[in-house]
Amino acid sequence: MRTNILSLLEENCKLSAKDIAAMLGAEEAEVEAEIAALEKDRVICGYTSIIDWDKTENEFVTALIELKVTPQRGEGFDKIAERIANYPEVDTVYLMSGAYDFAVIIKGKTMKEVSLFVSSKLAPMEAVVGTATHFVLKKYKEHGVKLTNNTKAERLAIMP
Amino acid sequence: MRNPLSEKVTNIKPSGIRKFFDVVSEMPDAISLGVGEPDFDTPWHVRDEGIYTLEKGKTFYTSNAGLLELREEICKYYTRKFHATYDPIKECVITVGGSEGIDIALRAMLNDGDEVIIPEPCYVSYLPCVQLANGTPVQIPLQAKNEFRLTPEELEAAITEKTKVVILPFPNNPTGAIMEREDLEKIAKVILEHDLYVLSDEIYAELSYKGKHVSIASLPGMRDRTIVINGFSKAYAMTGWRLGYALAPALICEQMTKIHQFAIMCAPTNSQYAAVEALRHGDKDIEVMRQAYDQRRRFLMQTFRDLDLECFEPFGAFYVFPNIQKFGMSSEEFAEKLLEQEKVAVVPGTAFGDCGEGFLRISYAYSIDELKEAFSRIKHFLDTIG
Numbered sequence: 332m333r334t335n336i337l338s339l340l341e342e343n344c345k346l347s348a349k350d351i352a353a354m355l356g357a358e359e360a361e362v363e364a365e366i367a368a369l370e371k372d373r374v375i376c377g378y379t380s381i382i383d384w385d386k387t388e389n390e391f392v393t394a395l396i397e398l399k400v401t402p403q404r405g406e407g408f409d410k411i412a413e414r415i416a417n418y419p420e421v422d423t424v425y426l427m428s429g430a431y432d433f434a435v436i437i438k439g440k441t442m443k444e445v446s447l448f449v450s451s452k453l454a455p456m457e458a459v460v461g462t463a464t465h466f467v468l469k470k471y472k473e474h475g476v477k478l479t480n481n482t483k484a485e486r487l488a489i490m491p
Numbered sequence: 492m493r494n495p496l497s498e499k500v501t502n503i504k505p506s507g508i509r510k511f512f513d514v515v516s517e518m519p520d521a522i523s524l525g526v527g528e529p530d531f532d533t534p535w536h537v538r539d540e541g542i543y544t545l546e547k548g549k550t551f552y553t554s555n556a557g558l559l560e561l562r563e564e565i566c567k568y569y570t571r572k573f574h575a576t577y578d579p580i581k582e583c584v585i586t587v588g589g590s591e592g593i594d595i596a597l598r599a600m601l602n603d604g605d606e607v608i609i610p611e612p613c614y615v616s617y618l619p620c621v622q623l624a625n626g627t628p629v630q631i632p633l634q635a636k637n638e639f640r641l642t643p644e645e646l647e648a649a650i651t652e653k654t655k656v657v658i659l660p661f662p663n664n665p666t667g668a669i670m671e672r673e674d675l676e677k678i679a680k681v682i683l684e685h686d687l688y689v690l691s692d693e694i695y696a697e698l699s700y701k702g703k704h705v706s707i708a709s710l711p712g713m714r715d716r717t718i719v720i721n722g723f724s725k726a727y728a729m730t731g732w733r734l735g736y737a738l739a740p741a742l743i744c745e746q747m748t749k750i751h752q753f754a755i756m757c758a759p760t761n762s763q764y765a766a767v768e769a770l771r772h773g774d775k776d777i778e779v780m781r782q783a784y785d786q787r788r789r790f791l792m793q794t795f796r797d798l799d800l801e802c803f804e805p806f807g808a809f810y811v812f813p814n815i816q817k818f819g820m821s822s823e824e825f826a827e828k829l830l831e832q833e834k835v836a837v838v839p840g841t842a843f844g845d846c847g848e849g850f851l852r853i854s855y856a857y858s859i860d861e862l863k864e865a866f867s868r869i870k871h872f873l874d875t876i877g
Contacts (some may be wrong), residue, residue, distance in 0.1 A: 339786075343859070350859065353793035354786035484532075488836060489512040489525035491615045491664075491843075 332357060336365055337374070342475075344378040383478045385470065391438055392466055393422075394445045398433040398453065399461040408432065411458045420448050431463070442466060503619045507842040511826065515836045522865045523836040527664060529728035529809070530856045531783075533765075534776040537727065540768035541761050549764060555752040557585025557736070558763045564770040565736050573696065575708035575719065577738040584748045585758045589694045589722040589735035591751070594620045596690055596718045596737060597656070599746040601626040605655040607690075610641045611844030612812075613660045614692070627653070632846030635814060638803045639668035643677040650681070656688045659707060662695035662807025665843045665852035667788075669807040672705045679710045688743075689717045694735070697726035697777050700785045701806035708738070715740050718747075723762075725808075726777050727769045732762040784809050787855040787862060794866050798873060809856045812840065816849040818876060826851060832875070833868040 335355050339346055348366060352359040369375045384391050398415075402408050408426050415435060416424045423436035435453070439445035446464060454462050470478050508525075515521055532538075556562065562579040570576045577583055586592040593616060597607065601624040609617050610631045621628045631649050633639045646657065659678070661670040670678070682689055689707055696704040708717040722735025735758075737747060751757075769776075791811050795802045802813035815825050822839035830836050838854075840847025855862060 346859070350790065350863075353790045354859070356789045486526050486528060486530070487512070488515040488521070488523040489508055489838060490527040491506060491508050491838075 332361075333365065333369070336362060337369070340366075340375065340378075381474050381476050383470070385478075391440065392442050392445055393470075394437050394439070394442075394449075394467065395465045396433075396435040396437060396449055396453065397431040397463040397465070398435055398459055400432045400456075400458045401460055402432075403458060411456070414456065415453065418448075418452060420452075431461075499622065503622055506615050508615070508838060511830075511836070511838065511842075514830065518830070518834060518836075521830065521834040521836050522861065522868065524853045524855075524857065524862075524865055525836045525838045526854050526856055527810075528730040528856060529725060529780065530858065531728040531780050533727065533729050533732070534769070534773060536772060537729070537765050537769045537776075541732075541765035544764040545761055549760060551760060553585075553757045553760050553763055555757055556583065556748050557758055558760075558767070561585060561763050561767050561770075562736075564767055566738070568770050569706075569719070569721075569738060573693075573704065573706040573709055575706045575714060575717075575738070577714075577719075578741065581741040582738055582744045584737050584739075584744055584751055585763060586722070586735045586737055586751065587755055587758050588724060588733045589692065589720045590616055591755065592718075592720040592722070592735050592737035592747075593617060593690065593692065594623070595747045595750045595754075596720065596739065596743070597621055597624040597626060598750055599743055600624075600656055600688065600718075604653060606651060606653040608646065608649050608654060608657040610645075610658065610660065612639070612663075612665050612840060612847040612850070613658070613843055614664050615843065617658050617660070617692075626656075629654070630844060630846075632844070633666070633668070635803060635850075638805075639663060639666040639812070640670055640674050641678060642674075643681050646678060646681050650685050650687070654685065654687060656690055657682060658690045658692065660692045662693075662699055662704065663810075664695065664808050665810050665838070665840065665847065666812040666850075667805025667808050667810045669699060669701065669704070669805075670707075671702070675705055675707045675710060679707060679713050682716065683712055687716070689713065690720065691717055692720045694720065694722055695725050695808040696721060698781055698784055698809060699807050700781075700788060704807075718743060723766050723769060727766075727773055728776075728780065729762075729765070729769070732759070732765060734758055734762040734766050784855065787857070787859060790859060790862065791853070791855055791866075794862075798866075798870055800873075809854055811853050811855065812850050813853065814850055818873075820876075822848055822851060828876070829869065829872050833872045835865050835868045835872070 348363040349359050352362040400411050403410055422438050425434045427434050437445050449464055562583040566577050566579040597620050603625045606627045606629050607621045608629050610633050618628045629649050631645050691707050708714050708719050718739040720737055723729040800813050822841050826837050826839045838852040840850030
């Protein structure tokens with residue numbers, strides 16, 4: 332039941348407990364309690380929307396920063412990750428396998444703003460040994476949703 | 492000038508759905524719950540395979556019966572999933588949708604005046620196909636109180652000396668009814684007793700919500716007298732690819748393939764290659780779609796309870812078949828008013844046989860959001876007429 336609730340909410344967080352209960356053949360109160368527990372345990376960490384900002388007048392830039400760092404004795408990567416994540420400018424932080432250590436996604440108003448943040452805040456951190464900044468040019472798909480060319484083909488309205 | 496037309500053909504009634512379709516298609520803001528096809532796109536890996544084979548230039552005819560590779564996959568699939576085993580070389584023909592399979596099976600089997608038993612409400616093409624094959628259709632009006640299952644008593648009562656074939660359309664369009672193993676065992680007994688054949692239309696087999704679908708061909712003694720019709724439209728959301736298949740005892744399959752050869756040549760090559768990919772790697776896709784349909788089905792049953800609309804719980808396909816007799820309108824009147832007042836299109840039960848009077852077919856091949864919007868309009872409608 333947990334997994335089913337989570338899959339439904341992951342796809343559409345606007346579904347009410349009543350809807351979910353109907354869809355899963357469960358009691359509404361039961362679903363409500365389960366969601367409350369999931370929120371309390373921080374399994375569900377928040378509810379957000381997928382927005383294609385390119386279709387608005389607001390201009391944003393998104394950048395993916397590769398960070399190479401030196402892990403700290405006794406703390407590995409966690410402490411440095413924590414410090415990076417604390418910046419409100421930082422949207423996402425992942426520890427990666429492969430050629431670099433952290434992938435950091437930053438959203439800013441301009442490329443200059445983002446570059447400045449990287450050079451003034453991230454690069455000078457003691458553990459950071461190198462950065463590479465990649466700006467996003469176009470978003471095709473986010474959170475499983477296609478942002479471009481996603482018009483649905485029409486079905487005939489009535490078919491036997 | 493002489494009348495250019497065949498009497499037989501002109502006497503066949505056009506599908507009752509047509510009239511409705513014309514009205515709906517001129518209403519751009521109407522919400523339709525009248526579609527008989529999945530709302531999912533064909534899984535991308537299947538489409539990709541189709542594109543890839545086009546790029547490789549696989550654009551020639553296949554053998555009449557279809558790609559052997561595909562027939563082998565189909566026969567493996569039927570054994571694996573439904574425990575009915577047919578020979579890929581002599582007992583399988585790839586058709587243009589399940590519909591062609593129905594047509595050629597009846598044409599291969601019927602002599603003038605042979606009777607074919609058709610349980611109704613059912614898909615619209617069985618009756619005209621029987622007539623076109625010079626058979627005589629004998630309809631059985633199925634009962635809501637039996638959850639629209641076919642009972643051995645009903646079958647027994649419809650059998651005469653001329654009966655040759657019984658059509659078994661389960662999981663059912665339009666009612667969503669299924670036949671479980673014990674239901675089928677009773678039917679099989681009657682079939683064997685009277686030496687009849689079964690045309691089992693299992694196009695919705697993968698969309699079963701109460702245990703796995705049981706094919707009558709898997710019951711003892713039934714394989715040799717069952718023609719299974721199935722296809723890729725519903726299970727893999729591949730309606731537009733027009734690809735189905737029939738599994739039949741060699742004696743029958745040979746004659747079906749003959750008609751197919753002369754009328755069709757072979758099913759679309761591109762679709763056949765895509766279908767091989769679907770069978771090899773599509774189990775997961777089927778399960779994802781089946782679960783989504785099942786959630787919507789439960790959601791609608793709850794909505795019906797909230798609206799106090801009577802409806803037996805269907806366990807197959809993607810249709811619900813609510814009872815609207817208490818509103819004192821015919822199905823057609825109800826559907827017309829609902830369309831006119833709330834711009835929601837549903838199909839009157841009568842489009843699937845006279846015994847569909849008093850019922851509506853509502854498809855849930857729509858997203859939950861679409862269903863919610865449609866049902867808030869239906870609620871408003873019920874409040875105004877109630």
